Amino acid sequence: MASVHDFGRRKFPRGEVLLSSGRRNWSGMAAEVRNHPAGEIPPPVPQQMEITLALSGSPTGRVERRGNGEWQDTPARPGTLWLCPIGVVEESIRITEDLSSILHIFIGHEVFKEVSRTVSRAVSPESIAYRAGIDDEFVRQVGYRISAELEEETCVGGLLVDSLSSAMAAHLVATYSGALLQDRENPRIDQVRMRRVVDYINDNLDADISLADLSEIACLSHHHFARAFRSAVGVPPHRFISTLRLKRAQDLLAHTQANLADIAFACRFSSQSTFTRAFRRHMGLSPGEYRRKAGR
Structure with a gap:
């Protein structure tokens, strides 16, 4: 998704990047968190679906924008959402005050093509409405989960993002394009x-x-x-795999002398510190404490 991050740099040349998925092994979706200074933003035509969520925002700042001939003036308080579909020509974007911690999620064409194959009908991301200030708890919670993954990478981040990108694309089409997505059958796996x-x-x-x-x-x-x-x-696939990897970590801690960095790598954590935090959340004690209790 390198081109998506290139788009972010072109659209927000003055926005400070705080977090980015640029070095993550994600497919279908990319994301970044930026601080935005007040002023005008050059509005290129997006080649991917953009969902924006104000994580912190501003108590009094606003975002004024015009696209597809529609004028929007939206408070940028925490939790505010904006949608900018593929192909929308934004004529102007203006931020009235400095905004902090703004999450931008980008979903590519290929995800919508996959949704089309799933429902056996053409699903066009261009048909999604250009909206601001929507009250959509599903989109908001997915945004918060993506933000958490950016802040602290998990061992199943790529798989999680795969699932969330498909779910988000289907939800956006079903909710904001008028194309109601109804599966013709309830999928089962034998x-x-x-x-x-x-x-x-x-x-x-x-x-x-x-x-x-x-x-x-x-x-x-x-x-x-x-x-x-x-x-x-x-449970979803990413949670199932995460649980198995943590169980494997328990086995390695209890029955081998492998150091914590090697165990973290073997269980697909990006670092020993990330592994330690995840293990503590799962078990209620650190890997070292668990190993001592197991007698290694």
Whole structure:
């Protein structure tokens, strides 16, 4: 998604980048958090769906923008959302006061193509409305989860983003384009295919596992697979894999002398500190404390 980050640099040349997915192994979606100074923003034509969420924003600042002939003047308080679909020509964008911690999420064409294949009809991101100040808790919570992943990378971040990008694209089309997405059938995954998926996960816990890999093994589209897996197992794929990796970490801590950095890498954490925080959240004690209790 390098081109998406190039777009962010072109659109926001004065915006300070605080967090970015540029070095993450994400597909379908990219994101960045910026501080924006007051003033005019040069408005290029987007080549991807842009969702903006004010994480901190400003108690009195506003964003004034005009696109598709529509004028919008929106308070930039925390939780405020903006949508800018692919192809919208924004004639002007003006920020009245400095804004802090603004999340920008970019979703590419390929995600909407996948949604089209899932529902067997053409789904156009260009049909999504140009909106500001929407009250959409689903979009807001996905934004907060993406922001948390940017701030602290998890061992299943890429898989999580795969799932969220498809869910977000389907939600935007269903809610803001008038094209109601109704699956023609309730997707299910039989025991044989589920066993193949689980075996693959267990055999590749020390490697990157993508939603595309799992969907192909299950012979389902990305969107159908994520829903069918959650229906069968009770948790989404990324959470299932995260739990297995943490269980593997417990086994390595209890039965080997491997150092914490090696265990973190083997369980696909980006650093020892990230692994330590995740392990403490999961177990209620640090990896070192767990190892001492296990007698290693």
